[in-house]
Amino acid sequence: MTDPLIAGIVVFVLAAFVGFEVITKVPPTLHTPLMSGANAISGITLVGAVVATQASEPTVATVMAFVAVTTATINVVGGFLVTDRMLRMFRTPGRAPKGGGDE
Amino acid sequence: MNAQALTLVQLGAAAAFIIGLRRLGSPRTARSGNRIAAAGMLIAVLTTVGTAGVAWWVVAAGLGTGAVLGIVAAIRVQMTAMPQLVALLNGFGGAASGLVAGVAFVGRDGFATDTMVSMVASIVVGGITVTGSIIAFAKLQGILRGAPITFPLQRIVNGLLGLGLVAAAVWAGVTQSPTGFLTVAAVALVMGISLVLPIGGADMPVVISLLNSLSGVAAAAAGFVIQSPILIIGGALVGASGLILTTLMTKAMNRPLSNVLFAAFGSNETATASAVSGDVRATSAEDVAIAVAYASRVLVVPGYGLAVAQAQHAVRSLATALEARGVEVLYGIHPVAGRMPGHMNVLLAEADVPYDRLLDLEQANAALDRTDVALVLGANDVVNPAAREPGSPIYGMPIIEVDKATTVVVVKRSMASGFAGIDNPLFTKDATVMLFADAKQALIDVQAGLEDL
Numbered sequence: 001m002t003d004p005l006i007a008g009i010v011v012f013v014l015a016a017f018v019g020f021e022v023i024t025k026v027p028p029t030l031h032t033p034l035m036s037g038a039n040a041i042s043g044i045t046l047v048g049a050v051v052a053t054q055a056s057e058p059t060v061a062t063v064m065a066f067v068a069v070t071t072a073t074i075n076v077v078g079g080f081l082v083t084d085r086m087l088r089m090f091r092t093p094g095r096a097p098k099g100g101g102d103e
Numbered sequence: 104m105n106a107q108a109l110t111l112v113q114l115g116a117a118a119a120f121i122i123g124l125r126r127l128g129s130p131r132t133a134r135s136g137n138r139i140a141a142a143g144m145l146i147a148v149l150t151t152v153g154t155a156g157v158a159w160w161v162v163a164a165g166l167g168t169g170a171v172l173g174i175v176a177a178i179r180v181q182m183t184a185m186p187q188l189v190a191l192l193n194g195f196g197g198a199a200s201g202l203v204a205g206v207a208f209v210g211r212d213g214f215a216t217d218t219m220v221s222m223v224a225s226i227v228v229g230g231i232t233v234t235g236s237i238i239a240f241a242k243l244q245g246i247l248r249g250a251p252i253t254f255p256l257q258r259i260v261n262g263l264l265g266l267g268l269v270a271a272a273v274w275a276g277v278t279q280s281p282t283g284f285l286t287v288a289a290v291a292l293v294m295g296i297s298l299v300l301p302i303g304g305a306d307m308p309v310v311i312s313l314l315n316s317l318s319g320v321a322a323a324a325a326g327f328v329i330q331s332p333i334l335i336i337g338g339a340l341v342g343a344s345g346l347i348l349t350t351l352m353t354k355a356m357n358r359p360l361s362n363v364l365f366a367a368f369g370s371n372e373t374a375t376a377s378a379v380s381g382d383v384r385a386t387s388a389e390d391v392a393i394a395v396a397y398a399s400r401v402l403v404v405p406g407y408g409l410a411v412a413q414a415q416h417a418v419r420s421l422a423t424a425l426e427a428r429g430v431e432v433l434y435g436i437h438p439v440a441g442r443m444p445g446h447m448n449v450l451l452a453e454a455d456v457p458y459d460r461l462l463d464l465e466q467a468n469a470a471l472d473r474t475d476v477a478l479v480l481g482a483n484d485v486v487n488p489a490a491r492e493p494g495s496p497i498y499g500m501p502i503i504e505v506d507k508a509t510t511v512v513v514v515k516r517s518m519a520s521g522f523a524g525i526d527n528p529l530f531t532k533d534a535t536v537m538l539f540a541d542a543k544q545a546l547i548d549v550q551a552g553l554e555d556l
Contacts, residue, residue, distance in 0.1 A: 008326070008327050008332070011332050011336060012323055012336075012338075012339045015117075015335065015339035015340055018340065020343045023343060026128040027128070027129075027463070028436065028448065029436075029445060029461055030127060030128065030130060030133055031443075031444035031448070032449045033133060033445070033449070034344065034348070035311070035345070036188075036189050037127050037136070038315060038341045038345065039192050039196065040192075041120050041124070042193075042321075042341040043144070043192075043196050043199070044144065044338065045334060046148055046199065047147050047151045047331060048199075048200070048326065048328075048329050049165070049202070051331070052202070052203050053161040055206050061210055062161060064205050065158070065161055065165075066164060067165075067202055068165075069164075069165025070172075071202070072196065073165060074169045074172045074176070075173070075196040076169075077169060078172070078188070079177075079192050080144070081173065082176070082177040082180060085177060086185070086452070087133045087134040087137060089449070089453050090130045090133065
């Protein structure tokens, strides 16, 4: 067993516990934004995709890294933006209607 | 930037994710929470781009392409189409994670066992997430039919695929051969398809939650491959969040996850538990207008039909007219109404309905004790009283008990049974009247009737 593996497992388990604790309290109204926001966070694999571009050969590695950066970016940018778009619509009780759409 | 500094910066990004997720738990703080998480992401990515050896032109091309596509998708998507967008985004995340492991594998050999295990895990989870998400997207978008798609010996085929996946994973891990690695990827991709094909539309909230969780697990596995704590943390957070939602959804259907995944629920003529006896009473929009106009409380129960008919603005408009007459209008939202967790809430928020009018299952059932009219809009199984009868396929599923209201108005396009393929005894109850129409048109007609009063 190597040390980075153990460290990784420790980090993973603790983060999962934090995730459970933090998210259990989210009300049903916010389930969709929670999911799309969490979805954007899973795009953190973009960091791994950027690191992957360090592999300069074979060429297929570069191609794969490019596709990975692209798909992860779609995930991150699309996820955070659409979450923001949804959350902008959630109207605080008592506030006057905005009138018109969201754009 | 040296390795230690990079790790510390990424620790900050991880903290931003946790704070962001926490703030997503309340409507008042949710928007800033999302931005904090996005800021963490930006910092994590920018500092990584500055690392030595990164091919900046590949990164720039990928970031540019991805950003344009992501922005267009996020701006263009209609709120009713949110489930398919989230499904697709899950798939992109899974693809990226699988590819990160793939790049780590190609052109090298002599991996330590733990690295090899992480790579195989990343490919397996990433692969299943990609194709599973694409099939879910295709079903939600109407490219594939939403009903369960089954083929002969499906369970046996899936079982064999599962065994094959394990065998291929072991083989790839031991031999470290490219062929083994490609085989694992291929089997995982096929498995994603065969797992999601037999799952029907109404079970999509579970499937999307699960795919969401898997996309996180795939990212964490990729984090083990490249030994990146931020990937492990981000992935674990999303894995946990998706798992919580998956559990909530399966509880809301009172069916174990295995049943949702493998039973192809609603594909065959499920045994009719309670043969519906009696006739349904059809009504007119004018009569519904009178009923709601003189009610003191109306509770709307929306379902997927509301999304299909794009009727969220029409329902809000009717509610405004009713509120002007002093009628209290509330909304009872079942956890699995629609095609993803919280789907109905987002649609109603789009139509500017304040979120304190949106009641969850328990709140709605409490409110129904003192409700004059329950207006069921494009919902069926979530209000089916058959769920109380032992022997019914949906027995035990918590429902919104609209039959507690004085009058129940069911707006429905036809008498077709719901997704579960079970007759709904609600429709023949004495207190129930049926308004056969498209949800949006029905609401417009009722409002017109209201104005004529």
